[in-house]
Amino acid sequence: MTELRLEPAQPYSFERTTRRLLLFEKTFYRYRGGCFYRTLRLGHRPVTVKLDWEAGGVRVRVEEDLSRKERELLERLVRRMLSLNVDLQPFYEQMKKEPRLAPVIRARAGLHFMLDPTLYECLIKTIVSQQLNLSFAGTLIRRLVELAGETLEYGDERLPVFPTPEQVARLEYTDLQKLQFNRRKAEYIIDLSRMIADGRLDLEALERLPDEEVVERLVALRGVGRWTAECLLLFGMGRPNLLPAADIGLRNALKKLYGLAHQPTEAEVRQWGEDWAPWRSYVTFYLWDFLSG
Incomplete structure (x- = not known):
């Protein structure tokens, strides 16, 4: 048995970050007894990895004994997948200046990207x-x-x-x-x-x-x-400053947020997005979450 406990950069919400797995990810992740689990490759060896939240950190368990190299690889993978090293505090401080966006962002504090392992x-x-x-x-x-x-x-x-x-x-x-x-x-x-x-x-x-x-x-x-x-x-890759301005979901979320009678154009989204840099990916992500309820 191998067990790791990984502390994230704060603020971090494991519940909000993994909620989308329950809603949208139907292929690889399973959920049982408060734990998510799925298979990962550690080098050439596939293993089943269990993830849950315990005492302020992510608990990572594998039922097999891992070598030091495999443990290091597992830690890097999980930190990357759960965006544990991403400090969102500067993002939250910046978004306080956006009166329409601020409540949406505040209600989702600690929500991070869940990345694919490879x-x-x-x-x-x-x-x-x-x-x-x-x-x-x-x-x-x-x-x-x-x-x-x-x-x-x-x-x-x-x-x-x-x-x-x-x-x-x-x-x-x-x-x-x-x-x-x-x-x-x-x-x-x-x-x-x-x-x-x-x-x-x-x-x-x-x-x-x-x-x-x-x-x-x-x-x-x-x-x-x-x-x-x-x-x-x-x-x-979890790049933080991407703006998919043509995305229908993003445009619908902005229409809903701003109470518009029309769906905003790609050009309008890009103009608004100038004020969101260097966190445009996270604004987009939070707006997608806002749209999905």
């Missing part, structure tokens, strides 16, 4: 989700994982392990078409996985680049548009 998982899940509703996208993601990945026994369950690029690269387009993927999406997923597997695409290297350069690199790839690139920046 950029590859985030990218593939986002591509699968393009132009689909959440329910069907989750179904296709589950089918992909069942086909290409593996499972781990955990109590009376078998938990999915997200496949590696190498595992997906071995598939043929027709394998995914049989699962109700359309031909183009099957090509995007498998071709990108093959590029990563053979070293032509290094996702981790993108972490060192500024936002717009990441977008430029990604949209040059077949199957990746700006929306997909921005999702990777938000939910894969």
